[in-house]
Amino acid sequence: MRTSVFTWILILCLSTISAQSNYHSQHDPEEPKLTNLHFFLHEAPGGSNPTVAMIAQSNITVDVNNSSMPFGTVYAVDDPLRVGPEPNSELIGNAQGLTVIIAGRSTPPSVLLHFDFGFTTGKFNGSSISVLSRNPTTDMERELTVVGGRGKFRMAKGFAHLKVYSANATVIIAELNVTVIHYEGRSEI
Template identity: 35%
Template sequence: MASISFTFPIFLTIIFFLTFKIIPTIETNASETRLLFYYHERTKSPNATTIKVVSSPIDQTVPIFAFGNIFVFDDPLTKGLDPESPVLGRVQGGLVITSLDGYDGLYNFNMVFTGFDPWTGSTLTVIGRNPTQQTVKELPVVGGTGRLRLTRGYIILTRLTSLARPDGIITFEVNLTLWNN
């Protein structure tokens, strides 16, 4: 019995090394890139780009971030801080306030590139927790389409203006792993 317990670990070690020797090495065709965009939202008419479509049924007197509130948005994504700078695309999606205290929400949106070569016509998909009261937050990039297919990464969002203002500006620091086709 002692010889079996001694040879079994040796056998497993040999199988382990043979497995790695036989499996071909997969070359990754990935590259990393960092991008900076500016997201401009307008919450007041005229020309609102972010609106509340459902109000919390619990308490109508609660401020904007109340459990159950649902927002949709279609906001411009620009090259510069100035809202008149070149538009590179749109940020289209929604926010659902999911915590009872109103401080957290589920953010899901697509970054649709309309004027940003070489990715015009491509999208990035972002979904994650949005701590609404924090100035800086991190959200995962879970995929993309077109030339951004299989992209992964994260976005650091930094609010540059007060939540009380009707014309919010948020920086998008986008860190991506791109798969080159």
């Protein structure tokens, strides 16, 4: 009898505690936004002021596909983002991140890239979009996956359509059309 009374008292106390708890999630009435962006990435893998630097290379000495980009090489990237393809067009941010060369083991050659498109001017100043995607380098046009963002691009998801605008040994210019669904971050962070 004592055990069953004690059990009932314990059940009532625990249900009262959980009912008064504020640990549950709250609904945010903010609706997601759809944003389309258009800009140009300017990459300088060579020349006097490169924006790409090798930071690690695999110890594999045999390259199965005879690629100019050895399998397992990791590069750090800090490419300017500009309004236009001209080198003197307005700077709006940087694409910073890493690329891992997987060309030596795959056909067609490709890289795995993780970029943070960080914006430094305009409406999206201080915000960024994160891309993590396989990037088949032989395709002139390709689609990259948007996996997140911060600031005005909080919880972003979407895609980036990348088209090679021009390329030579020292400069690669890519046109990007990015479509993201996101929740605009609040300023009271």
